[in-house]
Amino acid sequence: MKKMKRFASAALAALLLAGSAPSALALDTTPPMYKQFGYDSAEDFTRSYLGNFVHFDYDTASDMFRRYVQQLHADPSLGFSYFGLEDMDTLYRYIDYGQWKDMDDYCRQAAREMIQTADYRSEQLAVQLNGQAVKFPDAQPEKANNRTMVPFRAIAEALGAEVDYNAGAITAKKNGQTLAFSLGGKQLTITDDSTGKVIKTTAVDSAPYKKKGRTYVPVRFFAEGFGLTVQWENSVQTAVLYDRDALIADIDSHFTVLNQWLKAQPSYGQNAKALSSTINVSTDYTLYDSIAGDKSYRASAKINALTDENAAEVHLSADLSDLPSEYYPNYSSIPSVTDDSFEWSIFRTLRSSDKSTLKNLQVDLCGSDSGAGCFYMRSPALSEMYRGTEKDRPEERTAMKNGAWVNVATMDTVFGATDFVERWSELAQGKVNTVGESIVINSEKNTYGYEWSKLFADAYEECRNWEALAGDSLFTRSGSRYTANIDLQDMLGSDPDTSTSTIKYTLDTSNGSISGSTSSSYTNWYTQSITTIEFSGKLRSLSFTRTEQVKNKSKLVRRSTLTASPTDTAPAATPPKGSKIILWDTESTYYDEDGNEITDMSDFLSTFL
Secondary structure, eight states: OHHHHHHHHHHHHHHHHHHHHHHHHHHHHSOOHHHHTTOSSHHHHHTSSTTOOSSOOHHHHHHHHHHHHHHHHHOGGGGHHHHTOOSHHHHHHHHHHTSSSSHHHHHHHHHHHHHHHHHHHOOSOEEEETTEEOOOSSOOOEEETTEEEEEHHHHHHHTTOEEEEETTEEEEEETTEEEEEETTOOEEEEEETTTOOEEEEEEOSSOOEEETTEEEEEHHHHHHHTTOEEEEEGGGTEEEEEOHHHHHHHHHTTOHHHHHHHHTSTTTTSOOSEEEEEEEEEEEEEEOOTTTOOEEEEEEEEEEEEEOSSEEEEEEEEEOTTOOGGGSOOGGGSTTSOTTSHHHHHHHHHHHSOHHHHHTEEEEEEEEBSSSSEEEEEOGGGGGGGTTSTTOOHHHHHHHHTTOEEEEEGGGSSSOBOOHHHHHHHHHHTSOSSHHHHHHHHHHHHTTTTOGGGHHHHHHHHHHHHHHHHOGGGEEEETTEEEEEEEOHHHHTOOTTTEEEEEEEEEETTTTEEEEEEEEEEEOSSOEEEEEEEEEEETTEEEEEEEEEETTTEEEEEEEEEEEEEESOOOOSSOOTTOOEEESOTTOOOBOTTSOBOOBOBGGGGGTO
16 A cells, blocks of 8 residues: 555656656756847857846856846836836837837846846946956955955965965965965065966065955956956956956957958058048039930048047148039938038038038037047137037138137037947057057046946957957958958848848958958839949058949049158147137037046048048
């Protein structure tokens, strides 16, 4: 009887186990968090803006994600506040509009927002190592003597070092070097394991100590002892440690072809102080008219620029007197562009200006590369750009006519901020030797000195963007010539039913030359347009021919040539001292944490190029 009961119990247990198997299997087959957000690995995810959590390592964030997703499926309203939703009807309407693919997608995005919020609200001191949050399992970082002190073993093992304790003497071995210190001591010694010689001795201003069985060390001195760069992000109470050389090398591993091409540039690596550049532009514009006959127009412009990796100073002179009003973009037809936008005001002014004004148009620009903020423009001929807008102030029109500079916030422009000019100058000057250097330098700039925890996410985001246009996998080799043929549809997010966009180019690593072309088309119910750009040359000598055709309406051919040479004259990032400066929008000037005005050169030159 007992055997029968045991058998019945076993059978019942088996049935219960079998009945629960589908749930268990469903849980086991749920894709990991990184895959649900479209990444190939946890490392890639944590190196992205989506997975850039400061206080939570991937495993911790993943556990939170699973828990939050379950809660959101049970009660979707938990995520309403993150997206400004009012009720379930609003949520379903947003899903119908395509804001989210379905309820699962909404729950995923809301769960990530919940993790991000918990991350921001955490008051615990944290350490980020090479873009990854360091996990401290049983003892947490703390402040002592105004220094961030961290449990030694956890941080050392995160660095891949071998730790040893011996009668108060503590060592960490890594890459053939030993870092040694003692409890209560204020000296850090680094020794070469192969020779036994002391490489470096560093004074430590906060002595290591023991607390609840754990040894605490000042994170800055310990990390710098192993050659890491150390930054502090006060807003999230986080010490950010990173191996700068390893980061550059990892990024460069994706761009061996492009780096060879950069190395082949004439005079590359001479580290010019700045570049003096001249761009000559000629334009032929034809309006088609099957009744009165086609009409052709011409225009020309010359741009003289001083640029370096931080700033640009530009003077433009142009003869636009022959161009018809149809030449200038009509942003008023775009709902998202207001009459107060900077470019719209420029084009409106050019359309209404008399020919004598346009015959000798003069424009001065200057700005610095800080990634956001504003730039400066001076052009008495464009003083009427204030008229007819909310910014219409007669005294400022008069000031601009008399030579005042206009401070323009990039948020008031259609094109927005870009560091393209400075990045090109940085490469053409030879101030950086590789793509990896360029990306890391500019990602460090993009932290503005206080957002260091986003450094890795920013660097790898830019790496992915560059890789989509110039990564090694794109090239086909023929001798010293490497050719890439790229469909840009996915990158641009264009609708393949209405548009196409491609680029094909060849790099010659024997002489540093480039040649190629781009092609894009757009079709809808009332128009069809095709734009091509042909380009050739080297970093300091380039030529472009841009052709835009609108079916049965117009054809525009714009030819540009650029020549650049080294100069010892640095560009001015701001107007001369004592200049009168007026604001395009008094509410759009930005300042950094020290109260300094943030300035930036926008992509304004594309208006003329």
